[in-house]
Amino acid sequence: MEEKFINLTLKVWRQKQGEKKGKIETYQAKNISTDASFLEMLDIVNDDLTIKGIEPIAFDHDCREGICGMCGQVVNGYAHGEEKGTTLCQLHMRRFKDGDTVFIEPFRAKAFKVVKDLVVDRSAFDKIIQAGGYITAKAGGAPDANIFPVTYETCELAMNAAECIGCGACVAACPNASAMLFVSAKISHLALLPQGRPEAAKRALGMVRAMDACGFGNCSNERECEASCPKNISITNIARMNREFLSAGVCSTAM
Amino acid sequence: MQLNSNVPSGPLETKWDRYKFDLKKVNPANKRKFEIIVVGTGLAGGSAAATLADLGYHVKNFCIQDSPRRAHSIAAQGGINAAKNYPGDGDSVQNLFYDTIKGGDYRAREANVYRLAQNANNIIDHCVATGVPFAREYGGLHANRSFGGAQVSRTFYARGQTGQQLLLGVYGQLSRQIGLGGVEMYPRRDILDVVIVDGCARGVICRNLVTGEIESHSAHAVVLATGGYDNVYFLSTSGMHSNVSACWAAYKKGAAFANPCYTQIHPTCITVHGDYQSKLTLMSESLRNDGRIWVPKKAGDNRSPDQIPEDERDYYLERKYPSFGNLVPRDVASRNAKLACDEGRGVGNTGLAVYLDFSDAIKRDGEDVIRAKYGNLFQMYDKIQDEDPYKVPMKIYPAIHYVMGGTWVDYNLMTTRDGLFCLGGANFSDHGANRLGASALMQGLSDGYFVLPYTIGGYLATQSLADVNTSHQAFKDAEKQLNEKLNKLMNINGKRTVDDIHKELGHYMWEYCGMARNDAGLKEAIQKISALREEFWQNVNVTGTSKDFNQTLEKGYRLADYLEFGELLARDALTRTESCGGHFREESQTEENEAKRDDENFCHVAAWEYAGEGKDPILNKEPLVFENVKLTQRSYK
Numbered sequence: 001m002e003e004k005f006i007n008l009t010l011k012v013w014r015q016k017q018g019e020k021k022g023k024i025e026t027y028q029a030k031n032i033s034t035d036a037s038f039l040e041m042l043d044i045v046n047d048d049l050t051i052k053g054i055e056p057i058a059f060d061h062d063c064r065e066g067i068c069g070m071c072g073q074v075v076n077g078y079a080h081g082e083e084k085g086t087t088l089c090q091l092h093m094r095r096f097k098d099g100d101t102v103f104i105e106p107f108r109a110k111a112f113k114v115v116k117d118l119v120v121d122r123s124a125f126d127k128i129i130q131a132g133g134y135i136t137a138k139a140g141g142a143p144d145a146n147i148f149p150v151t152y153e154t155c156e157l158a159m160n161a162a163e164c165i166g167c168g169a170c171v172a173a174c175p176n177a178s179a180m181l182f183v184s185a186k187i188s189h190l191a192l193l194p195q196g197r198p199e200a201a202k203r204a205l206g207m208v209r210a211m212d213a214c215g216f217g218n219c220s221n222e223r224e225c226e227a228s229c230p231k232n233i234s235i236t237n238i239a240r241m242n243r244e245f246l247s248a249g250v251c252s253t254a255m
Numbered sequence: 256m257q258l259n260s261n262v263p264s265g266p267l268e269t270k271w272d273r274y275k276f277d278l279k280k281v282n283p284a285n286k287r288k289f290e291i292i293v294v295g296t297g298l299a300g301g302s303a304a305a306t307l308a309d310l311g312y313h314v315k316n317f318c319i320q321d322s323p324r325r326a327h328s329i330a331a332q333g334g335i336n337a338a339k340n341y342p343g344d345g346d347s348v349q350n351l352f353y354d355t356i357k358g359g360d361y362r363a364r365e366a367n368v369y370r371l372a373q374n375a376n377n378i379i380d381h382c383v384a385t386g387v388p389f390a391r392e393y394g395g396l397h398a399n400r401s402f403g404g405a406q407v408s409r410t411f412y413a414r415g416q417t418g419q420q421l422l423l424g425v426y427g428q429l430s431r432q433i434g435l436g437g438v439e440m441y442p443r444r445d446i447l448d449v450v451i452v453d454g455c456a457r458g459v460i461c462r463n464l465v466t467g468e469i470e471s472h473s474a475h476a477v478v479l480a481t482g483g484y485d486n487v488y489f490l491s492t493s494g495m496h497s498n499v500s501a502c503w504a505a506y507k508k509g510a511a512f513a514n515p516c517y518t519q520i521h522p523t524c525i526t527v528h529g530d531y532q533s534k535l536t537l538m539s540e541s542l543r544n545d546g547r548i549w550v551p552k553k554a555g556d557n558r559s560p561d562q563i564p565e566d567e568r569d570y571y572l573e574r575k576y577p578s579f580g581n582l583v584p585r586d587v588a589s590r591n592a593k594l595a596c597d598e599g600r601g602v603g604n605t606g607l608a609v610y611l612d613f614s615d616a617i618k619r620d621g622e623d624v625i626r627a628k629y630g631n632l633f634q635m636y637d638k639i640q641d642e643d644p645y646k647v648p649m650k651i652y653p654a655i656h657y658v659m660g661g662t663w664v665d666y667n668l669m670t671t672r673d674g675l676f677c678l679g680g681a682n683f684s685d686h687g688a689n690r691l692g693a694s695a696l697m698q699g700l701s702d703g704y705f706v707l708p709y710t711i712g713g714y715l716a717t718q719s720l721a722d723v724n725t726s727h728q729a730f731k732d733a734e735k736q737l738n739e740k741l742n743k744l745m746n747i748n749g750k751r752t753v754d755d756i757h758k759e760l761g762h763y764m765w766e767y768c769g770m771a772r773n774d775a776g777l778k779e780a781i782q783k784i785s786a787l788r789e790e791f792w793q794n795v796n797v798t799g800t801s802k803d804f805n806q807t808l809e810k811g812y813r814l815a816d817y818l819e820f821g822e823l824l825a826r827d828a829l830t831r832t833e834s835c836g837g838h839f840r841e842e843s844q845t846e847e848n849e850a851k852r853d854d855e856n857f858c859h860v861a862a863w864e865y866a867g868e869g870k871d872p873i874l875n876k877e878p879l880v881f882e883n884v885k886l887t888q889r890s891y892k
């Protein structure tokens with residue numbers, strides 16, 4: 001598509017640090033190249049606000065190539081915007097039309113408090129991983145890497161789950177603000193690999209308990225998480241997690 | 256300044272083992288009494304923090320992002336080297352060592368590089384044990400791929416996301432230690448100063464990025480693993496938070512900065528398309544196996560590529576380097592792309608691009624074969640450029656990708672300041688003047704999992720450190736100084752935004768300290784950077800308040816440091832009148848316009864020492880001694 005320059009009206013959530021409430025402000029994004037990314041569009045708007053003496057819009061980002069999981073906003077009602085399999089930083093302005101009004105809000109969930117404007121606190125995800133999302137291994141005691149063969153197919157399945165970037169879009173998209181897709185992705189990744197089996201039961205119990213303690217909601221099979229996930233993490237992982245969790249509950253030594 | 260590399264004597268092959276044996280050890284019960292600050296949660300910092308805590312030390316770990324899992328190591332694509340010899344193609348530790356030291360154009364320390372090669376296999380084993388799903392063959396064993404600068408297949412990979420999977424492995428280990436209480440994690444913090452007491456590093460000063468509070472943290476030793484300073488160029492393949500600030504603060508507190516001018520420019524990146532652009536995206540080196548690089552023969556030819564007949568195209572790499580063709584090393588490919596564009600033969604809207612064309616490969620092998628090899632890269636390209644590379648040649652251009660320079664460290668990874676260590680991308684140690692693909696990930700994990708945990712014990716076991724906490728005057732002074740600096744920045748209220756000035760700095764860096772450098776240009780750069788620095792302190796506009804979540808202020812103080820550091824980079828490039836690896840001085844080329852080293856005068860590490868505000872830095876030289884490899888000039892004709 002040929003590069004064009006478009007004008008947009010932005011309706012952006014602004015919320016001061018430490019305040020419980022915020023409000024939508026209206027800004028104009030002028031002369032935006034359709035080749036710019038969504039975050040670059042926000043950079044332009046922010047530079048413009050700065051010159052006018054208005055504080056720029058706060059938003060999280062780092063890699064800007066879809067891998068760190070730091071970016072994330074709800075754009076026109078969709079976490080990371082409407083385009084499938086795309087993080088916000090990979091969304092480009094050619095998906096918008098001249099004259100569009102764009103609503104921009106933070107990822108909302110009970111477990112994700114707004115820090116400021118579009119920035120939220122996702123540390124609950126870290127807490128869940130701390131409760132078991134790893135394999136215990138000392139640096140120095142590992143056997144040769146080829147000791148456990150893993151079939152090509154199993155490795156592919158594990159990798160599909162391991163691609164989760166921890167962005168939180170699944171939580172923001174879920175009507176119950178459930179973290180099941182995120183948690184199941186990590187449980188699946190490790191449970192599928194032979195080196196992850198010894199701790200599988202303990203891991204599933206620990207992570208699920210931490211998830212509940214952090215205030216995430218339950219899964220009621222809405223599938224919104226899968227639809228919004230920029231890495232196309234499959235909800236079949238949730239079924240695998242439920243199996244792991246149930247068998248962990250039965251085998252009480254893991255408690 | 257005394258530069259003692261502390262490399263142990265004796266045969267290369269046994270140096271590290273003997274050294275580990277000789278190192279004084281801290282007994283398990285005493286480890287609990289030691290506090291260690293680790294700055295950074297990338298492969299280097301994260302692995303160090305987790306391992307130190309596992310050994311029993313009390314660790315405080317800091318990072319800028321909201322979670323340790325987001326360090327820029329996550330973005331590495333291609334893979335990580337080892338010398339497993341799984342494919343049976345004759346690889347060995349000796350081979351990996353040799354390729355890495357030669358790839359660095361003989362500007363790295365032999366003993367460090369050898370140790371890196373020795374640790375490589377342990378790294379793979381440990382990563383697999385922690386759950387990294389490296390690619391497998393159908394038989395269930397690990398698969399390897401080839402990378403530049405090597406004649407064997409030794410690279411382990413996890414699709415195009417090797418860095419992500421390695422970092423998630425590290426993050427798991429780190430999370431376990433956080434859960435167990437061995438690591439206190441401080442995310443969303445910016446380390447802005449290092450505190451020295453009685454000549455030793457005893458803590459840091461940081462800004463809490465959420466509240467804006469200035470915090471002090473004390474410890475028995477401080478480890479910096481803050482990654483590369485690529486963003487001094489504004490545009491690079493680095494993350495947006497890349498900075499030099501922690502290492503720059505360390506420099507001002509006595510930690511010499513080594514080889515700042517060694518930068519790596521990657522030839523195949525998605526092009527710059529407008530002045531609003533915020534970063535550049537890498538397209539893996541592997542594409543040059545099948546893609547042919549060309550530009551029109553005639554300057555200013557703006558026909559679409561399919562309208563340019565074969566005999567009016569210049570496949571300049573194939574023409575100039577018949578034996579290596581499109582697979583010349585990164586620096587050679589990059590310089591030639593620039594040359595073509597400088598001659599007015601660049602393509603695309605800006606004229607700053609060359610074609611990477613797959614049409615011949617598709618004709619030869621079929622689209623399916625090409626899709627199987629490069630599908631994910633083609634898709635990534637399409638997302639950004641909105642052009643289908645199966646039909647239209649990719650437009651690519653070189654971009655800043657990696658910095659080999661960094662804080663000077665000895666064999667223990669300790670800087671010239673006692674008790675202050677530096678790991679991973681932030682130090683200068685293992686890649687000389689040019690880093691080979693798939694070796695940075697290896698270095699980060701080697702430093703963090705397998706080197707520092709031993710050497711820091713050697714340091715702590717031999718010191719008698721006084722009890723120091725944050726009420727010490729040195730902390731108060733450092734806090735006061737930082738507050739003053741931030742207040743000054745907040746009160747300029749000028750007319751230019753931080754990004755605007757950063758882009759101008761990036762422009763000078765790229766023009767004068769980029770792919771080709773010369774005496775006049777570097778002198779001009781030094782002047783321009785220093786003038787821009789003055790303008791910054793008079794005319795920048797930082798909105799909001801300092802005691803708040805304030806991203807403009809963050810960018811502002813990082814830029815303030817880049818404006819000082821950029822000058823040192825140019826000065827180092829000016830002083831090193833030879834060409835080597837990624838550092839190309841136009842005055843020093845062979846008859847065939849290739850980089851020409853000057854081993855007689857420049858076979859050394861340039862370690863710059865801070866001499867005080869407004870004073871010229873002092874150049875110290877660590878001679879590089881090669882006892883095991885023979886220095887030769889590269890040729891790719």
Ligand SMILES: Cc1cc2nc3c(=O)[nH]c(=O)nc-3n(C[C@H](O)[C@H](O)[C@H](O)COP(=O)(O)OP(=O)(O)OC[C@H]3O[C@@H](n4cnc5c(N)ncnc54)[C@H](O)[C@@H]3O)c2cc1C
Pocket residue numbers: 294295296297298299300301317318319320323325326327328329330331332333334335336417418444445446447480481482483492493494498500501537656657678679680681692693694695696697699
């Ligand atoms: C696009 C891309 C692709 C790459 N591909 C490969 C590859 O295929 N193979 C390979 O070997 N290498 C590759 N590299 C290089 C490699 O990824 C890096 O060199 C390596 O990951 C650096 O690791 P690190 O731990 O030193 O730093 P990083 O991972 O950058 O981590 C830095 C850490 O320090 C923290 N930090 C920084 N400054 C401060 C501060 N002032 N205060 C507090 N915290 C701070 C950050 O928050 C972060 O946690 C690639 C690099 C890029 C950019």
Ligand code: SF4
Pocket residue numbers: 163164165166167168169170171181182185225228229230231232233
């Ligand atoms: S499962 Fe998908 S949406 Fe959820 S955190 Fe992971 S990558 Fe993001």
Ligand code: FES
Pocket residue numbers: 060061062063064065066067068069070071072087088089090
């Ligand atoms: S900024 Fe890293 S995924 Fe978007």
